[in-house]
Amino acid sequence: MKRRALLQALALAPLLAAGSGLMRAMPAQRVLRLGAPADTPKRVFAAGAPAAVLIAALAPERLLGWPMRVSPEALALLPAPLRALPVVGRLAGRGSTVSLERLLAMQPDLVLDAGDFDANYRSSAERVWRQTGIPIELVAGRLPDHPAQLRHVGRLLGVAARGEALAQAAEAQLALVREVLAARPADARPTVYYGRGGDGLESGLAGSINTEVIEFCGGRNVAAAAGNGCLARVSLEQLLAWDPDVILTQDAAFAASAPQDPRWRSLRAVRSGRLHCAPTLPFGWLDGPPGINRLPGLAWLLARLHPGAVPALAPGALHARIDALHRLLWGSRLPAGTVAALERGR
Template sequence: MRRRTLLQAFALAPLLAANAKLLAMPAQRVLRLGAPKATPQRVFAAGPPAAVLLAAVAPERLLGWPMKISPEALAQLPMAVRALPVVGRLAGRGSTVSLERLLAMQPDLVLDAGDFDANYRDSAERTWKQTSIPFELIAGRLPDHPAQLRHVGRLLGVAARGEALAQAAEAQLALVREVLAVRPAATRPSVYYGRGSDGLESGLSGSINTEVIEFCGGRNVAASVGAGGLARVSFEQLLAWDPDVILTQDAGFAASAAQDPRWRALRAVRERRLHCAPVLPFGWLDGPPGINRLPGLPWLLSRLHPGTTPVLAPAALRGRISALHQLLWGQPLPAALSRSLDANV
């Protein structure tokens, strides 16, 4: 895209300001900047949560991936997204696509989903003012997912699809409420979430990276450090916490920790409560913090509150997650992944 085109877009900014709307919806917040002329056909996902959302709701509308996707993950996704290029991301500090490149792709809409704080709202507004491309930022914490799915379904002209996914999301949230209703707060397990190859990075209180754990009734031991995002944790601190359960998404770390004498000093490791969450096609706990976490809700409940309800028994759990995986991605749950639902590490 020539520089003149970008400058022309900048010149339109004062005329566009009147088209910004902050929409309040049930359990949902949406920042709408501009409006597509028709139902969007070419949608640029500003970050990974938005890309995952589009891949589930309307995969044929996704212009490209903001991140690299492994061949193993692509094999579990709809055919429409398997050959898409990596086009970069706009969301957050790690933006990798220029505005000129964005304009050259000619999207009908830029969609972002996830955190709805001032930084993301300001970033969305800057992009819209500088390009005139309609931009929609949708809040995406776990309780937001049903409204989020309905909204995107209507926005992209696939309301029935959005509704089906929203109802599935509501069913998982309802299961969480059902389980926690019979687990008094004092009886819920303390949990450490180990990220990275050494397991010594974790999410603090309120971190979107540990949202699913706290939402499912796990008492995040790292919350005692303070509020915020991610932080490094010393092994000595972890020994002092000695959590009831350790969770990770790193299979290499989980396997090594299970055999490491140092890690076996922790009760959770010795007593086989070190659980490695699935990561295909995307992380079930985190990575990214989007609707890909929905299958992680029943899985995590079965690890934190085993035996609470027959719905969490192995056969019922497999059936529930298999149906949800099929609905989300249009592909059957792989046999190896299904078998792993019974395993700890």
């Protein structure tokens, strides 16, 4: 090892030891910290899309840039500080699009990531931290984690009151899920297929974070029969054999074309009008990304999987609930197209 690299490694060793101690507490805390961030980080690099959405909702002025492209229609619904941000690339997961040199040049006070992270992911984060010295915070982001996640990151970014308000809103959404599922026996819950992409033939397998919201809301994911994993291609023949009660998508083109296709009309979900397209503005309500943007989607999805289960899912109450949450998250009213879809029960 070169002398300079050796000295850097020795200098970082005490901080790495502190981070490793937090890793041992990870099952309880659902947080991994590498390094010591400033008391209130001002410049925060979002390692991936879920973290970007989290920062955008909590402290938009702290976000350095988007790790993904955000459409003009989506940006129009977001607070002003977010509309002119550049696309800076992502550091999280496979296919990282930002180099360590570029990351250092942006001079972030903190790298934040949110979502799932396994041993390989932790190892990658440690490597980035060793090489850059930039503090890194990984915060778990499955649906049950969102209240604690919002409180934790709110405190971290110096917006504890905002974090608390959003955490309480998240808890109200999770409580609605529990209320609805208590009224729906497991054997009365519908089978569901989530069709991604323009042809609807990509889906999440058992345990996939991409289908977490479906299973969380009491839908029985038919693609779980294909095994555990993340995303996978599905044949139409396999889907015909599963013949789900409900089909969900976020692709408007697929949702419009499937009812016109004789092969898709062979599925009872399509014939019975239970192919539902979830809103995607400013971010997806089911996925895309799998972050706190899914919170409005919980009530929407409950109404489609368990119509009439509780009064809160009636059209007027549902619209009011989702609009209030949307305004709290993003400071804007629901788009007209989303309101019309809610009124149609689609």
